[in-house]
Amino acid sequence: KPVVKSDIEIAQASTMKPIKEIAEKIGLQDDDLELFGKYKAKLSSETLKKLRTNESGKIILVTSINPTPAGEGKSTVTVGLGDAFNRLGKKAMVAMREPSLGPTMGIKGGATGGGYSQVLPMEDINLHFTGDLHAITTANNALAALIDNHLQQGNQLNIDQRRIVWKRALDLNDRALRKIVIGLGGPVQGVPREDGFDITVASEIMAVLCLASDLKNLKERLGKMVIAYNYEKQPVTVADLGVEGALTLLLKEAVKPNLVQTIEHTPAIIHGGPFANIAHGCNSVIATTAASKLADYVVTEAGFGADLGAEKFLNIKARTEGIDPEAVVIVATIRALKMHGGVAKTELGREDTEALTAGFSNLKKHVETIESFGLPYVVAINRFISDSENEVNTLKDLCNQAGIPVALTEVWEKGGEGGIELAGKLLEILEDKEAQFNHLYELSLPIEEKIQTIAQKVYGADKVEYSTKAKKQIRDFESFGWGCLPICMAKTQYSLSDDPAKLGRPSNFTITIRELKPSIGAGFIVALTGDVMTMPGLPKAPAAMNMDVDDDGNALGLF
Numbered sequence: 001k002p003v004v005k006s007d008i009e010i011a012q013a014s015t016m017k018p019i020k021e022i023a024e025k026i027g028l029q030d031d032d033l034e035l036f037g038k039y040k041a042k043l044s045s046e047t048l049k050k051l052r053t054n055e056s057g058k059i060i061l062v063t064s065i066n067p068t069p070a071g072e073g074k075s076t077v078t079v080g081l082g083d084a085f086n087r088l089g090k091k092a093m094v095a096m097r098e099p100s101l102g103p104t105m106g107i108k109g110g111a112t113g114g115g116y117s118q119v120l121p122m123e124d125i126n127l128h129f130t131g132d133l134h135a136i137t138t139a140n141n142a143l144a145a146l147i148d149n150h151l152q153q154g155n156q157l158n159i160d161q162r163r164i165v166w167k168r169a170l171d172l173n174d175r176a177l178r179k180i181v182i183g184l185g186g187p188v189q190g191v192p193r194e195d196g197f198d199i200t201v202a203s204e205i206m207a208v209l210c211l212a213s214d215l216k217n218l219k220e221r222l223g224k225m226v227i228a229y230n231y232e233k234q235p236v237t238v239a240d241l242g243v244e245g246a247l248t249l250l251l252k253e254a255v256k257p258n259l260v261q262t263i264e265h266t267p268a269i270i271h272g273g274p275f276a277n278i279a280h281g282c283n284s285v286i287a288t289t290a291a292s293k294l295a296d297y298v299v300t301e302a303g304f305g306a307d308l309g310a311e312k313f314l315n316i317k318a319r320t321e322g323i324d325p326e327a328v329v330i331v332a333t334i335r336a337l338k339m340h341g342g343v344a345k346t347e348l349g350r351e352d353t354e355a356l357t358a359g360f361s362n363l364k365k366h367v368e369t370i371e372s373f374g375l376p377y378v379v380a381i382n383r384f385i386s387d388s389e390n391e392v393n394t395l396k397d398l399c400n401q402a403g404i405p406v407a408l409t410e411v412w413e414k415g416g417e418g419g420i421e422l423a424g425k426l427l428e429i430l431e432d433k434e435a436q437f438n439h440l441y442e443l444s445l446p447i448e449e450k451i452q453t454i455a456q457k458v459y460g461a462d463k464v465e466y467s468t469k470a471k472k473q474i475r476d477f478e479s480f481g482w483g484c485l486p487i488c489m490a491k492t493q494y495s496l497s498d499d500p501a502k503l504g505r506p507s508n509f510t511i512t513i514r515e516l517k518p519s520i521g522a523g524f525i526v527a528l529t530g531d532v533m534t535m536p537g538l539p540k541a542p543a544a545m546n547m548d549v550d551d552d553g554n555a556l557g558l559f
């Protein structure tokens with residue numbers, strides 16, 4: 001067996017260039033950068049303003065089939081594809097999400113790509129980076145403290161303390177904080193009430209920061225966030241409390257995108273990382289826009305599979321001007337398709353073209369979804385060294401027979417070199433096929449019709465059912481004037497249906513909407529299909545158990 005180096009070993013053995021040199025490649029000077037040491041920088045506000053008049057490059061969205069525990073590698077392909085474009089002499093950048101410490105210390109591992117397709121410095125990016133998540137946590141909790149102080153000081157807004165929807169936040173997985181009681185100890189300690197913590201990336205502030213177009217827009221959006229309902233059951237907002245200015249102040253640095261580099265020195269912007277269920281799962285609009293003004297090709301990703309991340313990118317994020325993608329990459333792994341075809345995780349090492357053929361149905365559905373958005377695409381087979389030749393050929397044949405453009409991608413093993421075929425195919429389709437991009441629904445449609453469109457067109461569901469609570473909420477939300485917002489579906493990432501056990505391409509199923517949640521600052525209505533964990537727990541053997549730091553300060557065991 002070949003010796004496989006871990007992501008961190010590869011990252012630590014790579015040599016970074018000073019970030020100023022990386023910035024020069026995309027036409028940025030010293031004054032454009034706010035340096036965080038030698039290898040990280042934020043882009044200054046003046047630079048972001050100045051860039052607005054630049055021509056926009058082409059945006060390529062990386063998405064995938066429904067994830068399985070076998071792993072898909074969207075981030076890895078995103079990075080490798082950016083590198084491949086650069087190897088082909090194109091001016092390209094990648095725009096990705098910032099990792100959260102919850103999954104980093106827990107189960108998922110880092111979010112900086114893998115193998116020879118990583119962004120650097122991976123330790124910093126995976127740990128505290130430039131402090132954006134700390135700023136978001138602080139803004140979130142400042143608001144929570146201001147709400148409780150408002151109750152303490154006489155509650156002029158007549159807030160019903162049983163209907164406060166704003167929770168506290170922490171960027172860790174900590175299940176003990178999901179539901180708590182605060183304000184105990186008598187009158188000077190505050191007003192007792194039930195509360196709870198969400199992980200920071202599930203805070204609406206993260207979604208707001210990622211959808212805001214600039215600082216002014218950020219403040220407007222923060223002001224619109226609903227924090228509670230009053231005794232007349234009317235919504236109370238941040239603007240009612242009068243603290244949107246303070247919150248924006250706390251976020252004024254966090255809103256600036258972070259510039260880093262890939263192992264192959266491709267410029268990368270890493271900024272913002274909202275959940276892909278309760279929120280829209282894409283990096284910030286400010287970052288994607290900046291990248292598109294700096295490069296001719298921008299490779300960006302959206303969380304989970306195409307049924308969640310890409311759907312939300314295309315129906316929510318892409319409603320912001322200038323964010324329309326020109327092409328999509330759908331990442332598939334043979335391992336995951338075999339799981340969709342019924343193979344257990346422990347059996348993935350064995351060749352099984354039959355299961356692969358059965359699992360292909362999952363990929364096919366996502367292809368149809370991207371087609372329904374009017375976008376050209378290429379399927380990227382993210383090759384694992386355990387995939388057999390036979391399996392690779394089977395998957396290629398299945399794609400060819402269905403007329404699906406496909407490229408074998410070996411960026412994990414080979415870096416940008418392994419993505420040349422994919423990049424070449426994309427350049428071809430960008431040349432030949434003009435995107436006829438359309439959102440799947442008009443915003444003016446009633447909430448239920450928007451949900452139905454997503455459930456039927458994207459998931460392949462027969463119909464949608466609503467709990468009594470959800471039905472009442474829809475009526476209330478429409479009466480509050482929130483009916484025209486896009487929908488952010490919160491659904492399991494593992495299945496096209498709302499049942500995580502239904503792999504492949506399920507049919508004859510119903511989507512059940514249990515509850516809705518207004519994210520008015522972010523500008524969408526969340527429709528929850530099942531229990532969505534907004535404060536994850538740690539697994540039996542957390543990734544943290546393998547982590548350490550040596551006496552010189554080098555990270556160990558960070559994947």
Ligand code: ADP
Binds near residue numbers: 007076114383413559
């Ligand atoms: P996603 O963005 O879809 O969550 P990532 O790109 O973060 O996936 O990859 C998840 C993990 O899988 C990483 O640790 C990465 O190193 C590993 N991985 C991705 N692609 C491959 C591959 N082709 N071979 C081996 N490991 C891979």
